Amino acid sequence: xxxxxxxxxxxxxxxxxxxxxxxxxxxxxxxxxxxxxxxxxxxxxxxxxxxxxxxxxxxxxxxxxxxxxxxxxxxxxxxxxxxxxxxxxxxxxxxxxxxxxxxxxxxxxxxxxx
Amino acid sequence: xxxxxxxxxxxxxxxxxxxxxxxxxxxxxxxxxxxxxxxxxxxxxxxxxxxxxxxxxxxxxxxxxxxxxxxxxxxxxxxxxxxxxxxxxxxxxxxxxxxxxxxxxxxxxx
Numbered sequence: 490x491x492x493x494x495x496x497x498x499x500x501x502x503x504x505x506x507x508x509x510x511x512x513x514x515x516x517x518x519x520x521x522x523x524x525x526x527x528x529x530x531x532x533x534x535x536x537x538x539x540x541x542x543x544x545x546x547x548x549x550x551x552x553x554x555x556x557x558x559x560x561x562x563x564x565x566x567x568x569x570x571x572x573x574x575x576x577x578x579x580x581x582x583x584x585x586x587x588x589x590x591x592x593x594x595x596x597x598x599x600x601x602x603x
Numbered sequence: 604x605x606x607x608x609x610x611x612x613x614x615x616x617x618x619x620x621x622x623x624x625x626x627x628x629x630x631x632x633x634x635x636x637x638x639x640x641x642x643x644x645x646x647x648x649x650x651x652x653x654x655x656x657x658x659x660x661x662x663x664x665x666x667x668x669x670x671x672x673x674x675x676x677x678x679x680x681x682x683x684x685x686x687x688x689x690x691x692x693x694x695x696x697x698x699x700x701x702x703x704x705x706x707x708x709x710x711x712x713x
Contacts, residue, residue, distance in 0.1 A: 537699045592701060
């Protein structure tokens with residue numbers, strides 16, 4: 490069964506460093522998303538991406554965040570200068586087409602900022 | 604602003620003891636009410652989508668129902684392997700983003 494994959498599973502970084510989180514969405518899906526979940530809190534939407542551009546973003550997704558689809562399979566989230574409060578699980582999700590609202594999530598990357 | 608509230612926060616059941624989880628939502632122009640299962644340290648696993656009041660969907664011991672203000676996840680004769688956090692999420696209007704509730708942590712004791 491096709492699934493969303495994410496790497497790395499755990500990333501430790503120092504405050505102020507740049508990190509790139511990687512995702513491979515399900516192969517025939519067209520819509521891509523990033524969500525995050527701070528420990529013990531709700532899953533929160535960050536950004537959605539379609540046709541090589543951002544279609545929606547939340548207030549959390551400020552100038553320190555960026556997304557990219559560098560090739561036909563990968564989808565990345567970059568955090569330019571990490572802060573302690575960026576520590577969270579980051580989930581990538583994908584969905585097939587406009588009429589299919591189901592989003593399928595990857596296993597997540599645990600980001601720890603020290 | 605879309606809001607999703609789940610209750611109870613935690614639920615402990617004996618194996619075989621049926622129960623229901625509640626999800627109340629306030630969404631402008633509901634485009635879908637979603638149920639996910641999340642195991643510790645893992646990503647949400649898709650279970651169901653409900654689109655309109657009165658709709659029901661079933662999968663093994665789980666049945667999801669939808670009214671105009673609430674959704675219920677009914678668990679019939681649960682087993683210990685059903686232990687997980689169950690998340691409810693909504694999608695409204697023209698947005699593609701999901702708005703999640705805080706989840707119900709279900710523990711099924713053998």
